[in-house]
Amino acid sequence: MRLAPRVLCSAAQAAWRENFLLRGRDVARWFPGHMAKGLKKMKSSLKLVDCIIEVHDARIPLSGRNPLFQETLGLKPHLLVLNKMDLADLTEQQKIMQRLEGEGLKNVIFTNCLKDENVKQIIPMVTELMGSSPRYHRGENLEYCLMVIGVPNVGKSSLINSLRRQHLRKGKATRVGGEPGITRAVMSRIQVSERPLMFLLDTPGVLAPRIESVETGLKLALCGTVLDHLVGEETMADYLLFILNRHQRFGYVQHYGLGSACDNIERVLKSVAVKLGKTQKVKVLTGTGDVNVIQPDYPAAARDFLRTFRRGLLGPVMLDLDVLRGHPPAETVP
């Protein structure tokens, strides 16, 4: 387990870590090979597409988007949907919008696809966007084709299902899952609206081949865009604790009945494990031979900590607050 500065304190007298030490070489392992193939297929279908809907996680509005999308698919009208707004702390929403506008992203909307929040605004926005753009391939053909893109697990399929519920009163057309990589087949064409007649192409999540920094990699991992075991649940739990304390988000103290906030992941996970009854027998070598001792199950506790965060039970979080406030990125060692 990674060792962190051993600080145990109450929230009132907080002395939280100023920095989180990251290992740079790790992040390269998080990019699975099938994704490059997905992007290639998406590019080849582009001539059928009138507008691109890029879905991203609202907890990381300023980081983790795939720059290849911009380069390769950026020629079409584009709407950025920041989904999972129910899990995001949007206190600084205005500043986020200003930052995005500064990056040339003028068409942005926050959604919660599980509750269909704001989803109804998407088709009118897209129709307006397409109205102000040249028609690419369609001549007199009166159907529109949109392509939904994004990194894995941000809710692309959920958005399609939500649009169908809103506009067609129909249920699921595409599979939704809690793990990244559920949508593997590129380009299923799904109707989402009758008037105007609109189809969507669902695509598999595509991460950038190189993540811009290890910290961005960890944020993407917390949002469930890569498989947890590739990154390490305990490292992710530690980074989450670092963020929660730094942002004064102490929901975890109450949720797990911890008594006080703490910046030491080992201690937090130990308390979580005891609370959940997650202990394990391990053999320890002593002078008189092997002895079985009961130890907290740290991996199980880390998994529960992450799961609880992702279900929103630790409160809404803005993982990009450091970017928004101009804090220096976490320190990286090779």
Ligand SMILES: Nc1nc2c(ncn2[C@@H]2O[C@H](COP(=O)(O)OP(=O)(O)OP(=O)(O)O)[C@@H](O)[C@H]2O)c(=O)[nH]1
């Ligand atoms: N809290 C919350 N969860 C959501 C929302 N939208 C989707 N989810 C959940 O996020 C997970 C991923 O959703 P999907 O729709 O499968 O995501 P995807 O982008 O299609 O995933 P890939 O196929 O891996 O690229 C599922 O567990 C959804 O229930 C939302 O607005 N809020």
